[in-house]
Amino acid sequence: MKDEELLHELESLVEAFEQTFSVIAGLVAEQTDIKKAFMYVHAAEGAMLSQFGPNEWRDRLLRKVIATCAIKARRVSAGDPELQAMIERTLTPRTDDAPGSH
Numbered sequence: 001m002k003d004e005e006l007l008h009e010l011e012s013l014v015e016a017f018e019q020t021f022s023v024i025a026g027l028v029a030e031q032t033d034i035k036k037a038f039m040y041v042h043a044a045e046g047a048m049l050s051q052f053g054p055n056e057w058r059d060r061l062l063r064k065v066i067a068t069c070a071i072k073a074r075r076v077s078a079g080d081p082e083l084q085a086m087i088e089r090t091l092t093p094r095t096d097d098a099p100g101s102h
Helices: 003-031 034-052 056-074 081-091
Strands: none
Touching: 003 034, 003 056, 034 056, 034 081, 056 081
16 A cells, blocks of 8 residues: 555544544533533543644544534534634634645
């Protein structure tokens, strides 16, 4: 398998993980306090970065999970401007999430 084919397969695998984790995160958020789910997952990102340092693949997957929780939390954030701002920051596209930026 050529490098380009291997990279394509790896990207496909990571996208499958993103989709799967997003579905699971969405289900968990819907079955619990959506706001808390978003806050906990967001805090977990910081804890993982602090404890293990950056990991491009893990961080990419986790950002997708956080975005899913943010979308769910958006509908219950009306009375909380700080939460609304956090959700908007989370959902603003990042240049390092673009395909081929890894």
